[in-house]
Each structure stands twice: as C-alpha cells, then as structure tokens.
Amino acid sequence: MSNAPGPAAPSGPSDEEIAALDAHWRAANYLAVGQIYLMDNPLLTRPLAREDIKPRLLGHWGTSPGLNLVYTHLNRVIRSRGVQGLCVWGPGHGGPAVLANSWLEGSYSETYPDVGRDAEGMGLLFKQFSFPGGVPSHVAPETPGSIHEGGELGYALTHAYGAALDHPELLVACVIGDGEAETGPLAASWHSNKFLDPVHDGAVLPVLHLNGYKIANPTVLARLPETELDALLRGYGHDPLYVGGDDPIGVHRAMVAAMDRAVDRIRELQAAARTGGDTGRPHWPMIVLRTPKGWTGPLEVDGVPVEGTWRAHQVPLPGVRDNEDHLRQLEEWMRSYRPEELFDASGRPGPQVLSCVPEGDARLGSTPYANGGLLLRDLPIPPLDDHAVEVGKPGTVLHEPTRVLGGLLEAVMAATAERRDFRVVGPDETASNRLDALYGATAKAWQERILPTDEHLARDGRVMEVLSEHLCQGWLEGYLLTGRHGLFSCYEAFAHIVDSMVNQHIKWLRTSRRLVWRRPIASLNYLLTSHVWRQDHNGFSHQDPGFVDHILNKSPEVVRVYLPPDANTLLSVADHALRSRDYVNVIVAGKQPSFDWLTLDQARAHCARGAGVWEWAGTEDGSREPDVVLACAGDVPTLETLAAADLLRRHLPELAVRVVNVVDVARLLPREEHPHGMPDSEYDAVFTRNTPVIFAYHGYPWLIHRLAYRRAGHAQLHVRGYKEEGTTTTPFDMVVRNDLDRYRLVMDVIDRVPGLGVRAVAVRQAMADVRTRHHAWIREHGTDLPEVADWTWSG
C-alpha cells in the first residue's frame, strides 16, 4: 500500500454499511453451499428436488463462512481505504468460498467467460465444483486471485511473506486456519516478520481463524487459555486484534473496527520507517477471528450438534439425495440466506451485495499480483564471459564452482539493486556454499538488533537466511508467484525437507501451464551443493542424493535436472535456469575445489547438447566403435571417470575408450517421456547399441537404469553411484566405499570388455592392490593416497 496516510478511518460503520457487508457475506455463503450440493435449480426458483442434488457430495463447508467473512471485509478496506491487496487463503479446502467471492465480484466470469455472472453461470458454477471435468474442490491454480493451493497445509504464511517482499505498496492478508497452525512450517513462519523490511517490503496481515476444529479434533490454538494465546502471538512479535462471536452483525462491526485499526497501524508503522528513519522491527498487527466452524450451517443433523463442531468440516448434510429430512433441511439452510434479496431474477448479484466490492484490478480475484507473470520482467544477467574461468589444459587447474557462480549472482544482484526483483534464499548456508560474493552487492535481510561483530546484515538485504528449508522454499515460492526471480541454495541432503512442498509447487506449475490466462512465471531454481560426496565432516546424516529422484517422478513439462561437471558448465546451466520460465530447475554442483574441464565456449556447447562425447578425453580413433564407453554425470563422478580414462590410457593403451559426460540427465529418457529426451538415433550414436557402458553417476545408480531402460544398449549399461555407504571420512574414501572410484571403474571395464587378455588381468590386480593400499593408508594417516591427492589429467 502507499505510505501516504490515505483516507482516514470513519468513526464507525453505518447500519447500512453493515447490512451491505452482511448481504455480501450471505450471498457468498449461499454460493458456497450451492457449489457443494446443487447441479440444478441454483436460485431455488422451485422447491429443491432430489434431481437438483449432485450424485457425489464433495467439499468442505466448515471453513467457508469464515473465509467468506474475511473476503467480504477485505473487499471493504480495498474499496474504501485504497488498499492494494492480495490474500493467501490458507484453508484452501474452502474452495467454494473463494470461488463464490470471485464470481460475485465478476473476476470469475472475466477469467472464464462461459461461467457468466447470471443464473445460468451460477448453475455452471455450482455444477462444475468437484465434478469430473470441472474445477477442484480446493483453492487451486484454476482459482482466480490465488497464489496458494492450500490442499497441503502449512505454507500459507510463508507464501504471504514471499509475496510481500519487495512489494512496498502491497498488503498481503493471510488466513491461517487453526488446523494449519499446528504444522511445523506454519509454526516457524510466524518469525518471518524478523525478515520483513518495513521500508522496501509490503505488509503481511495474518488472520488467524480459530473455528475450533480440524477434521476430527479440536485444535490446539483454539483451546489455549486466552492469556496464553495472547502471550504466544506477542511472542511472535505481533500486536493481536481480537474479533469473535456468533452474532453476524456484532462480528461485522468488530471486523470493520479491527480491519480499520490494522490498516491504520500498518500505515503508521510504514510511514515511521519510510519517512521517519525508524528502522526498528515493528510489532505488526494481526487479527484473531474466532467464529463457529460451519457457522450459519445446520445446527443439528439427525440429533447431533453440527455447527460449531468438527462435524461441520466437510458436508454437514450427507444424505440429501436419499433423505427427505436432509433435503428439506438443506433447502431451509439455503433459504436462510434470503437469496431473493441478494440476486435479481436473472441471477445477478444486487447493488447492495456489490456495494463493498472493489473495481478492476483492485479486486482480489483480478489482482495482477496473483498472476505474477503479468508483472515479470526479464532478469538482467550480465555476459558470462566476465565470470568464466580460464581453462588451458583440462583437469589441471582447480576452482570452487559455486564460488565462481557467486560472482555471477553478485552481478545479477547488483543489476537488480533498483528493481529489487531477485533474491537468494538459503538455510544459513550461503557463505558455507561459497556464494558470499553476493555480499558485495547486497546484505542478508535482518530486522533484529545488529551488533558490531555482525557482518553483512541489513534491513534491506536481499539474501534471506534462516535455519529452515521450509521458510526458504515458501518465501521463494511466494516471491516467484508474484512475478519475481530467485535461487534457493541448499545442502543436497536437506532438500528432502521440502520434498512435499516442491511437489505442490510442481503441481501448481503443471496446472498453470495448461491455463491460458496464467502467465509464465520465473522458474524455481535450486542449487544443491555441499553434496553427498563432500560431506567430509558431517557424515552419514548429510549424505543423500535422492532429491533428484524425487523431482524426476514429477511432471516432465516442469522438471529439469542438471549436473554440471565444472565451474564453466555451472555458469552456463545457471544462466539458462535463471532465464527460464515455469520450471523447477535442480542444479547439483560442488563447492569444493575441483578441476576445470571446459572453456566457457565448450561449456556452452556441451550444456546446449545436455550430453555428449568428450573426444579429447577418449582414445578412439574414429575408425570403429569404441571398446568401452565411460559415461559420467556429476562433478565427482566426472573426476573419477577422467582419472579412470587416464589409467586406461596408460595401462591399456590399445583400448578404444569413449568418454561421455551427461549434464542434463533427462536426455537419457525417451523423447516421448520428457521433452529433453534424446531420440534413439542420437542415444545410440553417443552410447552405442552394443558396447559396454560404465556409467559413473552422482546419485543412486538405479536412477540411470530407470531413465534408460528402453534404450537399445541397456543390457550393456553398468552404473556405479551412491549406495548408502556413508560416514565421516575423506572424499576419496567415500567413492571407494561406494565402488565409484577410478580403480573400481577400471576393474569394471576389464570385467566387461571381452577378450582383453592376460595383460588386463595384471592391470586389474594392480587396481585392486591400490584399493587395498588405500584402506591401510587412510586408517593410519587420515588422508588420501598421495597419488590420488596429487592426480591431474595427463592426456
């Protein structure tokens, strides 16, 4: 919202204003019930009959009246107070409520012209809900005005904060159900206010909706003694405003007062920070709304209480199709909203209902903030040449790839200093992951006290560090969904913490891509580093390469996985990812010093192909198929593969070895399974149809089989990778433990290439001897064999 004071709050709402708000709320409630039950007779122009009722009753009534109340009152402040608003509906199961409101305000019909704002459209709105070929029961990508699915609970408040960052004009309301409030991610999210800059960011207004129950149980927060709840919310840094009751008019009056107070207070706090130079962390207002679950629904059904209990959670009258009493009760319930006062004969909402509704893009269902692609600008990425490393002879000079990337990210951060539409998030690992060059262009966001010994902390920093992968993920999702760019840098093993969150984001993107009105947003980019092979001191708990497997189970339209083998390939891949749209890009790259293999131009060409032969590394002469293909994906496997190629060149020079490096693992998939999949002809040209392939892979070896099982050469494919043999040890010992080391790869070649003769037997024994020597050496010295530590490419 603007930091100008804006129109002052009126002294109190008139009876007319309250009546109008109530009319809007009743209309929304009516429409929510209609969606759950009706497939015909939307305006109740005749008595409800069995045929009007859907055959399968699906939906969540319990949370809907509360969401309708919040939507109604947000409409009021948006319209009357000049607020720029967006709302995150945490209780996404209350799809009928949000759909009802966007239909009332006209956004729905503008988005879906076949569902008009009239009786016929109302009939379609009702029938399509939770109906095959219709719309989902939850708030979803299909829902105008939403950036948040809400099917999986826990992420509402992080999404709201992500949306508010770098949108100083915006007020993001966020309805938090008391069920969702029990989840870990939501519980952690309250502290997001320690990262929200009152100068450069917008405001978040949490509305904690205590309707008392989740599916089958009371909720923890709703049953807390009031003093304890108040202490908790103040402990979270908020200044709570309480609204509650079951008398609609009283609740409307209290809600008007609380909303006005919240808007006033937010404007005061922002003005103080923006003009007065007061940079302390404000105690932001929030609203606690305590109303009955399933409010205004059936009080009792079949003799047991429903309104105000967990029984109101889903469909309060389940038997309407077969039970005359239920059917009559449903009709009474719907008529209790007095639809004849709310809609005209043609089904259009009347002027009283619409009097609180804002206009145009200010409507919650039409705001461009909820369709972030409308706001998105291309990211100014400087030329990679300024950041690339010089590569003369491959495999002789070491760089830390993520440190090189840090330089590029710093330049992007600097180029967006005014625009403020790029952020890097990470769970306290940005420096550990060698991206600290970023602090040359920005700081880490921090609104608490800053001590003289602190470094790189500032109110307006655009690096976000908190020890919660959930918050990092949620903030970034909210930021991207509202039209900005970003990167999440994370220890590889702990990306699993957000497995379920990224599932939902991928599902969101998969569905959004099929909706023409949803404009493409920037991709969600992961940099997974501090990876499985280099967790030297953290050991087994930090060793897990399975996030890639998880991602590759998901919609191929959306998921992309890259394993750049060195610094320049990492630059090229990151550049591509940062420019892309509507993807989830997973980049796995090490932070430890590792060899450079390709110049920037070579890297660009190699990354564009995604997988290809490294001619310089092999010993083919082109006259025939190679005797063996050494394939690799990932930085450590590439090192071991090149070292194995080196050993083969020296010990078995007559062997024709081809070296293949894979950056984009989806290239191994058949083309019909993934848009990046190679045609069989290309696969066969690279990997051959009959030659043994020894594939050194970064993660679980069976992933490669799962990708390539349909290929002609699959029976000759032998994959080495991580097989859960981890501990605290040296880098080379890790590859030995998992049979991915250079000596083992050479042994694999000798075991699989037929007809190598007696010389090869001796070489195989020599390799086995080095491995034995390794085991003894490392236990005595605690370091790797000198011949491993000092190895460079000699080809």
Place this chain on the structure above:
Amino acid sequence: MSNAPGPAAPSGPSDEEIAALDAHWRAANYLAVGQIYLMDNPLLTRPLAREDIKPRLLGHWGTSPGLNLVYTHLNRVIRSRGVQGLCVWGPGHGGPAVLANSWLEGSYSETYPDVGRDAEGMGLLFKQFSFPGGVPSHVAPETPGSIHEGGELGYALTHAYGAALDHPELLVACVIGDGEAETGPLAASWHSNKFLDPVHDGAVLPVLHLNGYKIANPTVLARLPETELDALLRGYGHDPLYVGGDDPIGVHRAMVAAMDRAVDRIRELQAAARTGGDTGRPHWPMIVLRTPKGWTGPLEVDGVPVEGTWRAHQVPLPGVRDNEDHLRQLEEWMRSYRPEELFDASGRPGPQVLSCVPEGDARLGSTPYANGGLLLRDLPIPPLDDHAVEVGKPGTVLHEPTRVLGGLLEAVMAATAERRDFRVVGPDETASNRLDALYGATAKAWQERILPTDEHLARDGRVMEVLSEHLCQGWLEGYLLTGRHGLFSCYEAFAHIVDSMVNQHIKWLRTSRRLVWRRPIASLNYLLTSHVWRQDHNGFSHQDPGFVDHILNKSPEVVRVYLPPDANTLLSVADHALRSRDYVNVIVAGKQPSFDWLTLDQARAHCARGAGVWEWAGTEDGSREPDVVLACAGDVPTLETLAAADLLRRHLPELAVRVVNVVDVARLLPREEHPHGMPDSEYDAVFTRNTPVIFAYHGYPWLIHRLAYRRAGHAQLHVRGYKEEGTTTTPFDMVVRNDLDRYRLVMDVIDRVPGLGVRAVAVRQAMADVRTRHHAWIREHGTDLPEVADWTWSG
C-alpha cells in the same frame, strides 16, 4: 521420575560442590577440544607439536561448552536428586561434548572396551573422532546414551516427548539449539506439551540454549527482546527459568538453582496430578541458557573476535598444523582447563571430576532408555482369525480394509492397556482412515479443555492426533527408540512431509544394526492410506504415490514395502510388521470399500511368499507357458487387473492368462540387492522369461522397471501406473486418466501378444469404445459407468 517427593533441594550449593562441577565441565571441555585437534600427546605431557595435530580438522566447537555444561548439571541432579534421566542433545553437531562426557563417566569404555578410561584410551578417543574408520563428528547411533542423531536439525523436542510418553518415572532433558529452534518441526514441537499426560507420562525439560549464532548468522530467538522471548515461551505453555552469563562460577550457581527448581516443580506438578487428581495441563518448567558460543575458547584469532560469535561454530583455530601462533594458542587454550588437576598421571579423571557423576545405569551414557531394545517386550497381538473377513467367492464382497485392520489394532490397544507400550499416531486422520475402532480401547491424548460435544478425548489416550506429520513421526521415533511399539497412519501423499525425517531414522537403524551393543527396537510402521487413487474430493494436491520410491532408495537391510490387495492380506502384513524389529515398514492400503480376494489362510500364504500366481484368476491349463501375464501390486491395480482378466476370459477365452499379485515389491529386486529379492529361477517361474507381462502398479510405473531391470523377461515387461494425471474426479476416471483401467489393460494385452488375429482387433475396438463412452458419461452424470460401478468377479 518417581512421583514421591524425593530428597529436598539443598539450600544452595557449597563452594566445593561448585568447584567440582566446574572441574567436570573443564574436563569435558578439554576432551572436546582434544577430539577436534589431537592425534597424539593427549595429556599434553610435552609441548604440542605439529605431529600431534590431525591432518584434517573437522568438528564443531561452538556448541560443545554449552552441552558440556548441561551434561555436568544433569549428572548432578541425577546423582543427588534421584532423578531417572535421559537427554536428547539437539545440537548433535556437538558430538565431541557428548563423547567427552560418556568417556568421563565410564560409559564409553564399557561400551567400547578398546577405548579405556586412561591415557591410552584418551588418545584413541581423540584420534578416532572424525577420522576415517573412527567415529562420526555428530552425536550418532555409535554414541552411548543417544537416541538422536542431530545432524539434521529440527527433531530434538519431538524425540524427547516420544521418549517421555508412558515412562512416568522418566525425566527427559532436551537441549535445543537456537539454530534448530528456527526449523518448522521444532517450532511446532513446543505444543507437544498439550499431549503429555502428567499422570502416565514422564516429564520433558527443554533447555533452550541461546548461544546466539548458527553457522554464519545470529539466531532469531537469541536476538528477540527479552520480554518477547518470555511471552513466546509462556505462550508455549512453559514457565521459563533463565540462566546466563560468561562467568563460569556464576553460571554454575545459577544452573544448580534452575535445575533444582525445575526438578522440584516437575515433582510438584506430577504429584498434584497423580495423587491430587488435578488433571489440568501443567505449566512445565524449562530452562533458557544464554552463554557465549565457543565459550572458553579463543577470544580472538588473527585479530578478529571468535568466542561469542558465529566464527566459533566449527574449528576456531583452523591453521594449527601450519601456523605456529595457532598451535601455541591451541596449547594455551587446552592448558587453560588445567588438565593436570583433572586427570591423574595415567590419564584417569580424578575424584573431584567424578564426584558429580552418577552410578551404573543412572549414567546418561548407560541408561537403558537410550538403548530401547533392552526394554522392549513382544507386542501381544491376538490371533488374526478373530478379525479376518469371511471370503467365499473372491471379488464379490466388499470391505474397507483399514476398518478391518482397525479391529486388530483395537485388540492390540486393549491388550496393552496396563503395559502402555503401544501407540498409534496420525495427523488428525485416524477416523478418516477408518481406524476409529481404536476408540473402543483408548482415547485420543488431549490435555486442553474437553467440551461436552467432544468425543474420544482423554488425558491418558494412546492415540496421538495433531495436524503435523513431523510431530507424529518424531513422537513415534522417540517412543520406539525407547523400547515401545507403534503405528503411523497417514495420507499417502503427505508422507513426503517426513521424507527427510525418515531418511534419518533409516540411517539410524542401518547403523544401529551394525553395533552389537544396540539391541533391536520395534520397527517404524507406516500405514499409508487415503491413497492416490481414492482422493476423489481432494484432488491433485493429495495424489502422490512416491513415498515408496523414496523409501526404496534407502538401505535394503532396513526398508520393507507392502501393498496388500485386500482386507485379509492387510491383516497378515500388519501382523508381520508389528512383530518385526529394526525395519521401516511401509504398508499401502485403501480405506474405501474394496473387494476381498483371499481368505485369511490364503492371505497368510500369499503374504509369506510376497508375490505369486493367483491360479483361480487365470486361464492357464498348466500345459504350456501362458500367453500373457497380468501382474498387479496395490488394491486398485488388483481390481483393474482382475476386471481385465474377467474381460479377457469372456472376450478372448482361448488366451492363456496368468494373474500374478505382488504384495512385497522388494521381491522383484535381485536377491543380491535386497534380502527379499527373488532368485532368478523363482522370478522366471512366476513371470516367465519371454511372455509379455502387463504390470498394473499402484505408483509411478518406472519403479517396477528400476526393480526388475536385471530380470530375463524385462524387455517384455510393460508397466502401467500413476503418471501425475490427477484432479478431483471419480475413482474410475482416475485410472482411465492414467491408463491403468481394465479396458486399457486389455488393449495392452492385445497390443503385445502376437498372433491374436482379427477377433482381437474387434475386442480392442470394443474396449476403446467403452473408454470413449466413459468420457461422455462422466461429464454428464458425474458418476462411473454402471458396468464399472456394478462389476463383480465372475470367474
């Protein structure tokens, strides 16, 4: 702890007592530093030399002095106040501290006799730390007295609560680092006290350690204004006791007072609940400990502050091997603890150091609570016959499998009413998952107000429901690790929320199994229900079968996956899982009415094999190999496969069809990859080597390829499964969208079995026509085709 009052707190500690505590603390600090740096000269009997220093310095100093302080003071209350204690060390990175203390108290040497409590043993203790072939840098299964790894942060407090449940005599201390406190799971865990029964459960004493910094940043909680922190902790329901400072003697005195006060208060609260009948939720004490990060370590290194900053997080003097100043500084640092006062000439800790240390099993490193297998009793599981369903003709009678299981679980719950060593946890879904028979034997644990409209809530319930998969998982892990049994029932899609937690538990079990002193514990059993195929009203966000894929990436010694196709097979599998040890068992089973296929005896035999031919369902005559194998795994795929077999019998009666059902998917793996893997001979006998296999699988189809790619018949294996085509729709439409439906399976057979002739072409067209009819029907009626809805097995 006992609810008898016990010895009274002394009026205040004597100077001697404080000096002794300080000596113990200094000794532990000395040993922690030694582990990080030294490979020789442990007692500093000669000046430190470069050769004494490890070649790679790995470890976390920053948190260690705080952990040592807590260990020291827990020793005191255990010894002097008769407390039965267990401690969960959240900052598990502080491995050196916990190892130091268990060595001091003698537990370490009793567990690992080669590391004696003398100078030689001290040398080994130092060298082995973070050394190849040695011990991990974190608190880990190898660490005596631990039930918690702590490498991945977030789960300390849930583990502590899980350990305290049903152990009324136990006090579980839990050190929570201020870094870990930022995570979602930890933030949610504070409310675990709403589920802890002061009568039947023990106590949890959280010790929030504010040392101010995580890896590279200040922490949120350490920088909160004190009033806000206090409000937060009171909002969590605690009565905080504050201890802080950087003067050791002052902190010791304050810690003695706080620990005594906490123990007194816990005893009062328990006595009030246990004898006075006061069943309100107590405001349990907790301790806030504010001491400098890296306390007593180097104040400055190379001119920059270290102690009390984030720079103390890992190794404060990184250059000791090459930098004389650092080496000298290290020696000064170690000598500042005055080791000559702490250890005698032979390296044994002196009597002053040991004066606070408890005896025998009371020691934190020797308590049987941290080696739960010692306490574990077999679960009394009643005969399955009492709970099995009658099955006459297969495929004609419907049951809800999880409801049938609920009967068995109720019986187990009843049989453990006195023992109280079995719990069922779930995220508010126990009734939704049809396990509500449990409430015949127990209630849901709840310590808040209980209203007249509430059902099945009680202080002492052993069903745990909270809307947080993280809490469910953490509580259950803590419960199992301390020697009890349990089951986690969860919506299938949302098991991904705990992907990373279960990784750590599997790693724990994999390592524990290799330690002879760790006794086997009860398996962690998941019931995944409300699965991908039957999320009719929740839609796409609730559709994800990938948890099985995640699990099967993990150590084969530990992971087991079962997909029982009906009620009796579910009983048999659950019985097996509940009796097993040291596994993670994942059972995927539906809750919707579905056909019974096998009698209990048939189910037992089938589950014992894990996969096998259902002769009654096929049309082989035994004279030759079948023309096609229809394989299936999972309840919905089994239904579709049997319906396809039915269609084939009617339409192509001459075709020899074999039906194979797979319950235990690991049977598909080669025997050398998983202990359940079939020998090739058995696989070939079941699936054949050359016959087309149409495999209908519950989850992502490529999982089956990843398991079976080495089998002879793999090229003939065609798998159908879920391919991320989800939405809100009917059950049958879901299988059609994903090409798993009976008609598609018949078409697959016709497409793949050679030489079927013109008759088959017509059948294929008929099948395609039904699918077309389906699409039109469902959009009009919203229900499935009558021939699908009414189908029963006709074989």
